[in-house]
Structures are given as C-alpha cells and as structure tokens.
Amino acid sequence: MAHEQSFALFAVFMLMIAYGMYRTYIKGKLPHIRRLPALEAIDEGIGRALETGAKVHFGVPNADLARYAPATLLALTLMGYVAKKAAKAGVPALYTVSSPRALVIAEAVVREAYTSEGKLEDYENPEKVNVRYLGMGETAYPLALANLLQREKIATSVLSGFVGKNMLFLGESHREADTFSVLIYPEVDKVEFGVATFDYVLMAQEAYAAGALITKDKAQLGSIIGSDMISWTTIALVIVFLIIASVLGIPTKKFLVG
Amino acid sequence: MAWYRSIYPLLVIAWAIVFIILFSYYCPGTSFDIAYSILVRWSIIMGSVVIAVGLINITINSVREVKKRAPGRWHLAIWQLLLIAITLISGFAQGKGSPTTPGTIINWLFSNFYRYGDLAIFALMGFWMLTAAFRAFRARNLETFLFVFGAFFTLLRNAPIGGLIWRGFPVIGQWLLSVPYIAVQRALLIGIGVGILTYAARYFIGKEKAAFGRVE
C-alpha cells in the first residue's frame, strides 16, 4: 500500500483509539468486557502453588525485542502482574526469559513488583524468587524450560510472548510435568497446538486486551473500545471491497497499490 | 517522587525515537534517515553489551546449581559452563569475523554442532505431534469435533498416500487449508495488528510501564 494511504489509515485508527480512551477516561463510561477465563486461571494457579508448596513460573519464550517487541513487552507487563500476585501470596516464583535485553527489563519489573508489595527481601532471596535467562533462540529456551519443569517443583506455569514453532514442545513438556499451564499468546503462528495442549489460552487480540484489563485503568480499558471500533471498520472495509471487486468487477489492487 | 525518577523523561526519549522511526519511514530521503541509521547502530551496540548481562546471569545460575548439587541438573550446569567457555575462547581466538566466515573455529562449531542440534530439536516435533494427536485431539464437543475433522483431512492432504487412497482427500484437505483456515488466520492477524496499535497507543501515553521496567 502506498505510504500516504497507510499513514492515513494509521492516523484514523489512532484517532479511534483516542476516542475510546476519551469516552472512558473523560466521560466515565466504562465498557463491558466479557470474562477472560485465562486471566482468572492465573489466580487459580497461584492458589494451587500455595496449597502444594510448589513454585509459580512465568516465562517469555522468544523474548526478542527486535522482531517481537509488542508481544515481548506485553509479556513483561503480564510478568509484573503475576509477580505482584505471587509476592502478595508469598509463593516462590521463577521468571524466565530467552533474551538478555528482556532479562534487564524483567529484573526491573519483578523487583518493582515485589517492592510495591513490601516483599523486597523475597526478591533478594534466590531460593524464593529467581529471574533467569535460559538461552537465546527458539531452541535453547524450550529445552531449558522442559528440563526445569521436570526437575523443579512447578505447580503453575504461565507463558506469554511469541512461542512459534516450539508450541507443541512447550505444551507437551507442561503436560509431562503435570504443570497447570496458561498461555497468553498475542500471535497466530501454531496457535492451534497451543489450544490443544495448554490448559487455558488467550490468543491474538484477547492477549492485548488482557494487558489493559489487568490494570483496571480507565484509559487502558477505553483503548479496548477503540480497538473494537477499528475491528468493525475493518469488517466494513472488507465487505465494501468485496462488493467492489466481485459485484462491480473493479480490481481493488488499483486502490491499494496504485 | 523526583521528576527525573518518574516515567516522564523515559517517555520523552521513547517518543523522540518513535517519531524519528516513523518520519524516516513515511518521509524517506530526509535527515531522519541519518538519525534512524544512527539509532539502529546504537541499538546493535547496546544489544551486544546486554549479551554480557545474559552471560553473567546464566553463569551465576549454573554455578549456583553446581554448588547446590541440584538433582538432575548440576552435571548439565557444568556442561553448560564448559560450552560457554569453549565458545568464548574460540570467539576471542578468532578475532574479527562471524559464524559465516568459513575456515574459522566459530564457523566450524556452528556448522558441525549448533546446526545439527537445532535441526534435531525441530525434528522432535514429529514425536510430539503424534502424542498430541493421541492425547489432545479428542472430540468432546462441536468445536473439538471440527478440530479433529480438519486434522483428519489435513493429514491426508499432506501425505502423498492420501491421494492414492481416495482422490477426494487432497481436494477436501486443500479446500480446508485454502479457504476457512486462511480466512481465520487473516482475521486473527488483523486482530493482532489492531491489538498492537492499541498497545502502541497505551505506550505513547505512558500507561504501559513495563517497557520502562515499572509496574502498574
């Protein structure tokens, strides 16, 4: 698509999101958002870890801030959320990433989460809280995690970020270790394997919405309204171009490529 | 909290970088291109430095596992430390160059160990796929029945023998793959694009603090 057209579309979509935030933040109209069972499952998982005395794990496979920046940053947001919950509950936790760049941010996020709950001494105890870099690339991390799941007592494992080709490997590793698993996957590659092997899954747009839901912040919730408006606009555009191309017979490439 | 410890100075830097990248994309041939290439170089340098952080973290954890004699892991931790040492020493001994430079030690390690290891791990997918087919692909309700139905025809479409059993199998499988599967994938991809835009909007206004190492 030509630069001008894509910029215009980008600007219109951002205005829609801004409108959604305005509606919620300024006018105070909170949107009704359906339940996301996977988010509730995180609480259930932490409860499970507390009962069994085992650890909670949060992992970010493929934490590549160059290629998968939105998915990785979302995963780090969720890591902060899970860290706060784990700190509050007092369960031992393990946080793993597959990139040194994400490790630096993960350590800061987890430290801040534990500090905000007044549990800084837990963060400084490596037996209680450990933030680990397991290895880069799409091969090292799943292998290392599979090994950890077998050897350490991990009751609940939450994975977020781009998983990709190792979805089946990670899912089956969790099954073999009998670990309660939640996948928050803001992508579409191999998602069918995730749905088949993980206990709870949030995929695609739901995962990004979860990033807003966990904060309960008005502006963030308003951005979900904006994203819904964009989705409806896209559906309308698809139908319009479908009619133009099929019924009227005008090649739509002209509008898009020029 | 002092202003320099708040999120706002970091947000201003983030805004500046985002605008440079956006303008260099939408207005090519301007001085933003030079700024963009400088930023890319800085990020490569920072990425290289940060690798040292990862190396230190992995070394500390491995040494801890060895000291603790963590059951089932301490011997693997020793092996990991040994591999780190071998890679570091061969990299330093080589000096300039990259894993693609033929005739170097790193290239030899890469071509004869890493490459086959990577391939072997991907090949394990075959075993996992069969286990998942037996254990996970079970029709319990309408959605899972459609899942199994799709898996059945996709398997027969991918195998050359499918067409020999019945000519219709590859045709149905191809239709399922080309029409409903692609349609759903495209819809999910558009949803992901929308999700990324909303995430970016939240990031621009400073609501997404994880990128700056903070929590809500």
Add this chain to the structure above:
Amino acid sequence: MAFAQKNIRRIIYILCAISLVITFFLPLNLPIAVSDETRKFYDTLESLEGTGKAVLVIFTIPPAFWGEMYHTMFSALQHIFLLKDVKLVLVPVFAAPGVGLVNSLLRELYNPLNKTYGVDYVMLQFIPSMVGPALAAMADNFRATFQTDIRGTPIDKLPIMENINTLDDFGVVIFACPAKEHPSLAVVLYPRYPKMTYLAICMAGGYMFIAPYLGNVYKAGLWGITMAAEYQQLFGGPYTAARQQCDGISLYHILGLLMLVLGNVIGFREIVKKKGGS
C-alpha cells in the same frame, strides 16, 4: 492394557521411529502426482531458458528448517543450473547460518554441472538486518546495497554482475524463507516492482503465509518435501532423496491418523463409561 496405558508415550515414539526408518530399507516407491502449483513453478523457470536473464534468490533459512527447505531449494537451484544461459544471484538475509547451509548445497551442484563462481552464479554479501529493511534497500538501489560478494570480492569485478543494476534486470525473483517473512515481500517489494515475476519457497507449515499471495503477488510456490519430489519428477533429476522421504512422510501421516482415531475411540469409550456409571 495397563502396560500400554502406562508406556503410551514410549510406544508412540517407537512406532514413529519405525515408520520413518523402515522406508530406508523397504522403499515403497509410491507414485506421486505432480500438482498444478509445482508445474506452474517449473514452467515459470523453464520460460527463462535462453533469455540470458538472471534469477535472484533471496533467502533466509535458519538451521532448524533446513531439513525441509533443503529439498525445495535443491530442486529449484538444480533446475536453474540446468537451464541454458540463465545466471543465478543469491542474496542471504537475516539468518546467518543460511549462508553456510546454501553454500554446502551449492557445493553439491556446481561441480557436476560445471558452473563457475562469478560467471554462472554468485552469492552476494550477507545482509544482517531484518527482511523488510533488506528488501527495501534492494528495491531502492540494488547495486548500491552490495559492495562485495560473500567472499569479499568487489562486485564490479564479478562478470555475472556486469549488466545487473536494478531489480528490473532480473527475470525472476525467488524468495526462500520458512514462513513468516513472506508478507514482507508482498508489502515492501511488490508495490515497487509489480511487474516482476515472484516465486516463493517455504515449508509445508508456512503455507498459510504465502497462500493469500499466490496468484497475485507470487506466480507460484514450492512448499514441503512432497512438492520437491514432484518437482524432481518433472525434470527427471538424478536426486531422489526427496522422493525417498515421501514414503516416510506417507507412513508417518498414516500413523498420525491411526493415533487420532485411536485417541478418539478411547476418549469416546471413557465418556460412555462415565455416563453409564453416573
């Protein structure tokens, strides 16, 4: 029965290994029908014979995917080498290991087919950036994007690069990557060069990334070992490893089907038992 249930994973792994290995000793030689897509890819390359044009192959292949990509890449490159008066220019992008992998593939081809590096084929310097920016740079100014080839020789000294200045000087552009990067070509390169002929090479699992572009951006595509085997049949190449592997693939998929059916039968029995019990 209890033994089977307890060791089901081990049994599945053994059956999987047997299904793949048995065809090395007992080849089934199942017939393979050539699909329309394979024929389109073949015909597109065949049409270049005698034109003196070059084929540009842009590739980014991580090692994990080489097992599958090797066959399709081998088939396509072998075909290009067999065509009269057609040159080959390779450009490695993003995935550094791909350079060594494709180099090892070329070593199998250039000797038997008497091809000379620098005259009949060349691999230009590796572009470490991501695929999108690399394609954008090539679209802006192809010649200026590369100072040397992969061996460090300045491209002005390479006879093959004499008449190549822009992308328009190529007859066909083939983009070989496992999956995710294919939309980059459609978004970055295609709008700038809509009249160029593009071909895709990817894995069978990457089909979803090229399917929307087949027929409009990409003229044709090759995905998976099965299509590589079909391709080999078309020009009667001496290479039969893809053909051999198709037998293993067939047996593996039949085993997968059996596991699917067996799993569902067992699951259904359990549901009936539970309902009967309650």
